[in-house]
Each structure stands twice: as structure tokens, then as C-alpha cells.
Amino acid sequence: MIAVVVVTYNSQRLLADLIDSLGPGLDGVDWHLTVADNDSADDSVAEVLRLKPDATVVEMGRNAGYAAGINAAVAKSGPYTAILVLNPDVRLTPGCIHPLLETLRKDGTGIAVPLLTDGDGELIETMRREPAIRRVLADAFLGAGRAGRIGTLGEMITDPARYGSETVADWAEGSTQLISADCWNAIAPWDESFFLYSEETDFALRARDAGFATRFTPVARAVHLEGDSKVSPGLWALLTINKVRLYGRRHHRLATTAFWAALLLRETSRAALGKAPSRRAVRFLLSPSRLRETPGPHTVHGRQA
CATH class of the missing domain: 3.90.550.10 (Spore Coat Polysaccharide Biosynthesis Protein SpsA; Chain A)
Incomplete structure (x- = not known):
């Protein structure tokens, strides 16, 4: 079945x-x-x-x-x-x-x-x-x-x-x-x-x-038929911030900071070209509350400093 x-x-x-x-x-x-x-x-x-x-x-x-x-x-x-x-x-x-x-x-x-x-x-x-x-x-x-x-x-x-x-x-x-x-x-x-x-x-x-x-x-x-995460600022920002959260659950703090910085560089460069989804993603990446973990059934995977 x-x-x-x-x-x-x-x-x-x-x-x-x-x-x-x-x-x-x-x-x-x-x-x-x-x-x-x-x-x-x-x-x-x-x-x-x-x-x-x-x-x-x-x-x-x-x-x-x-x-x-x-x-x-x-x-x-x-x-x-x-x-x-x-x-x-x-x-x-x-x-x-x-x-x-x-x-x-x-x-x-x-x-x-x-x-x-x-x-x-x-x-x-x-x-x-x-x-x-x-x-x-x-x-x-x-x-x-x-x-x-x-x-x-x-x-x-x-x-x-x-x-x-x-x-x-x-x-x-x-x-x-x-x-x-x-x-x-x-x-x-x-x-x-x-x-x-x-x-x-x-x-x-x-x-x-x-x-x-x-x-x-x-x-x-x-x-x-696909959704609109690539064109919706809110969805693209959520996709981006969740990448950091996932990475942080599988790697130590220093590596996660470097991953966050790389994503911030990518989204900032695209925002400078006028891309609205990336502008929203930059705001999310610079928001401590957005980066904070949300409790869930699997809080830690891999190494967590």
C-alpha cells in the first residue's frame, strides 16, 4: 500500500x-x-x-x-x-x-x-x-x-x-x-x-x-508547476534564513558564521542590482530574531557549539 x-x-x-x-x-x-x-x-x-x-x-x-x-x-x-x-x-x-x-x-x-x-x-x-x-x-x-x-x-x-x-x-x-x-x-x-x-x-x-x-x-x-519562492521576497528570505539555520545544526559556530557571511555577500550583491527578494533576504540575515532557533523535534544535528 x-x-x-x-x-x-x-x-x-x-x-x-x-x-x-x-x-x-x-x-x-x-x-x-x-x-x-x-x-x-x-x-x-x-x-x-x-x-x-x-x-x-x-x-x-x-x-x-x-x-x-x-x-x-x-x-x-x-x-x-x-x-x-x-x-x-x-x-x-x-x-x-x-x-x-x-x-x-x-x-x-x-x-x-x-x-x-x-x-x-x-x-x-x-x-x-x-x-x-x-x-x-x-x-x-x-x-x-x-x-x-x-x-x-x-x-x-x-x-x-x-x-x-x-x-x-x-x-x-x-x-x-x-x-x-x-x-x-x-x-x-x-x-x-x-x-x-x-x-x-x-x-x-x-x-x-x-x-x-x-x-x-x-x-x-x-x-x-512550481511555486514562487524565486520571485516572492518573503518566501526567498525564508528560504535563505532557513539555509543558515539548517547549516548551524550540522556544523560548529565558526563554520556557521562563515556560511552566514557567504550568504550575506551573495544576497547583498544581488540586492545592489535591485532584486527585491535579495533585499528582503539581507534584512532577514541581519536580524538576530530571524536567525534564532525555533524549537522543534530535532533541535541539534551534528556538531553544535
Whole structure:
């Protein structure tokens, strides 16, 4: 049984296409849909039940964040052999689940992710390397696209050739992930203190530390319409500050300060070019209250000074 888990927040307009894609995408396997709704102001809950009457809906009663929604939905799912985490703006292609399940059976694999394209059919570069100071600096001076094509220099893997065959990544963007029950039971829950962004990084890195790899599977395909973190100042700032918080949980204070400084340099240089998201990110990076840890189920990972 596959537990299909979706977190909604004012997602009504996206749900029909998502749910329509689940049957063909999961053809031939047993599955059940569980939706955690983060107190949507629209009719997301009613729409789920209209389109999929046998779905389980968990009403969070507040906007609890992506990780909290995933944890709550999994907790309300029945027995499962794997968990398919999906954003509401994902569309599975027919038969997508089968190569993902085959990949998940490979030794040492805990998370299987498909090749994603956007609404125009263009490749989405979803694979990532572990955050590092040199990678932030490479991004600042070369740009993410160029840095990601040079060896292991960039955090985002942007070499198109890397997306042509199965491979292992440190982590992958969290919109479409098949997680084995063994991996989930060993690593869960997702860290709810991040609210949004870096929660999938944290989960995958902890999984890798425990011997569960994230494996990219290009023969499995899905469409992700994508959000607006790259253009929304508030979301980009949250993404940036959470990178520092995640890094600080896995490294000592001096290294974390250097990582923060590298991110500040990157965002300041972009802000000087008039980019509003980077201006907001700089304000977040210079705010002690924004950098302060928020209590969560995993307060410290790795070395913490």
C-alpha cells in the first residue's frame, strides 16, 4: 500500500488535475490519499472530498507548515510500504510509480525521486548537493547555473547530462518524493521547526547519515508547476534564513558564521542590482530574531557549539 500524502493551503484550483493524475500515475498498485489542510480559506477540503470521497482529510486548524502537514498526514494514513509525498501542483505521468518503486528496492535507497518538468515541458533541476560555504560563494560569483555544471562546485546540479541517468544526490527538492517505510520509521518526523524550506534538505541529509540514499530516477516522470519562492521576497528570505539555520545544526559556530557571511555577500550583491527578494533576504540575515532557533523535534544535528 502506498500512502499518498498531500499538504494543501488554499489549493482548491490545483486539486482536480492532481487527483486526476493519481489513478494513471499509480496504476496497478494499492494506494490511499491523505490530505493535511493548513486551514485553507478556500474550499480545498470540500474539493478533495468531492473529487476523492474515500480520501482521508486532516484539518490542521492553522497554517502549521509543510513538515507538520506531512507528519500529520502520515500519522493518519493506514499501513503502508512507502509514502509518496506530493505538492498540490504536481501531476504524475502514467505509470510513474513503478520505476520509483523499483528504485526504492535497491540496497541503501530510502528516497526515490522522478525527473520533473515544468508546465512548459522544460527540465526542472531538482538534484542538490549538501549546502557548503564554497558552494554559496560559487553561486555568488558564478551564478547557480554555471557553478552547478563545474564538478561538485554548485549546490544545485545543473549539468543536463546528470539528468539523463539514474544517480544518487545528497537531497532533492521536496515536491515529489517516494519514501520507503523503513526510511520513514528510522528518520521521521520531518522537522516542523523549519515551517517551509530546508525541511526536505534536513530529512534527506539525516536519511543519508543513517544509510538511506536519495536516488534520482529519470524514467519516472512528473510535472511540477512550481511555486514562487524565486520571485516572492518573503518566501526567498525564508528560504535563505532557513539555509543558515539548517547549516548551524550540522556544523560548529565558526563554520556557521562563515556560511552566514557567504550568504550575506551573495544576497547583498544581488540586492545592489535591485532584486527585491535579495533585499528582503539581507534584512532577514541581519536580524538576530530571524536567525534564532525555533524549537522543534530535532533541535541539534551534528556538531553544535
